[in-house]
Amino acid sequence: MSALTFELKGKPGQRLDMSPLTPARLKDLKPKEIEALAVGATRVALTVGDLFKVKGKDASALRFVGTDARCDKIGAALTEGEIVVEGDAGAYLGAAMKNGKIEVKGSAGDLAGASMSGGNIAIDGDAGERAGGVLVGDTLGMKGGLLTIGGNAGPLLGERMRGGFVIVGGNAGDYAGGRMIAGTILLKRKVGRFAGYGLRRGSLIFMEEPKELLPTFGDCGVLEFNYLRLLEHWLRETGRPIALGGRARRLMGDMAALGKGEMLILA
């Protein structure tokens, strides 16, 4: 069976709320019923049928084709199945998702993976601000799962994160890992200012030494970390070979907060 595919016919005149289009919601619906689902975000009613050419049958694997940055809430609160986005995604991509898999070939807007608690999001391009951060109305950021951003991440990456793993292939903005409670962020390139601001627990792993470090982090020197080998092994086994090595400079902080978090700057 081919994936249930939604091809955007033209530029929508308003932002869209794509959250009804999840495998769990669509699996028992007939094509007519799917086309009647409302995806508009204004008083001008818009349905799936108005905007998308719907093809394919397998609702456990959804494909969105030609989407742009106004397509919000793709895979929000996802609980199962797989979504592939061949285009860009708007805000709230996979926000509060619990399980399943989302793959975006383009870039994503703000709050990608915000407050997600499980599952897997892979964004080939960039992510906006607060990726893996706190969803509006929530108290905690990302709680579990894996968020991979191939390009750059905006500011407040992983804000108030409570668990899970974030990988940023490009640069990250200011306040990366701000007020983090637990979890791990792996930053392959540069970060902005104030990384780890208010860090309580959790790990920020830097492959490149940050230009500016908060003065409220204390140095433990360069040490061996078997944990890094464990991570490297897992990354390799899951098809993301990233050479971490076993040595890193450990900075503990934020001493202005609980101070049990760490920055590991690979040596």
Add this chain to the structure above:
Amino acid sequence: MSELRIKGVTIVETFAEAFPMVGTRIIITAPNLEWALIAARTMTGFATSVIACGAEAGIERNLTPDETLDGRPGVAVLLFTMDTEKLQRQLRNRVGQCVLTSPGSACFAGLKTEKSLKLGASLRFFGDGWQVSKKVDGRRFWRIPVMDGEFVCEEKTGYTKKAVGGGNILVLGKSHAAVLAACERAVKAIDEVPEVITPFPGGIVRSGSKVGSKYKGQIASTNDAYCPTLKAAVKTALPLDVEAVMEIVIDGLTADSIAKAMRAGIYAVAEGGAAQGVTHITAGNYGGNLGPHHFHLKEIIA
């Protein structure tokens, strides 16, 4: 009745009587194989018999760096006791005193089962609040700060109640040297079988026991029927020309693995043939009333 023989060595038509045990496996890694082995040997020391050691334990096999979670050389260790509560206590004490303490070590689960035993979940308290919990691939690991860096220890490991202890073969021969050499061969062959260990010194026990004693409070005593120096005084099981008897005891995670190990052991013992001085291979049992697992030698070599 024709006698069973392999290369002239008589296989006595009897059976090994074995008991249900609870067993677990953990993986110990270290900067090199030598240190993984040191940690594993220390942890499995004084673990020959549950009678007085509290547990039976041994090294199952060595692991190459590509077989371990942290890409370092490692060792798989098996630990057995008679019930789950004892297994938990033995695991905590042995890993806590012998692996946590060993330079550069790390410790991971070696079995995945629905129910599990605490591993890092109890050892983490050594970190005195500085321990760090990390989830990797859905599994929780504890990073416990120690003087040489960090002891990485998985939260829990699985265990099985289908383990079997006390699989055995007895080797009879015309000289001590011949029996020892044959048993060494057998232990080597059994080493290749997965899921089993031979917990006694070098895998061999020379003081097989019977249940009970003439002395009050002595629960096990020497197996006089197999003592060559007592042939004239007791109801001996030994022909006059037998000079020594040694036993190989096998514990395994499954009954099937014990059978495979016994088979490998028997063929390795008989390999040299009767000409090298081994006369009989038999097995220890208590008449079949005590243990539910009976490994008949005839079926095992078939």
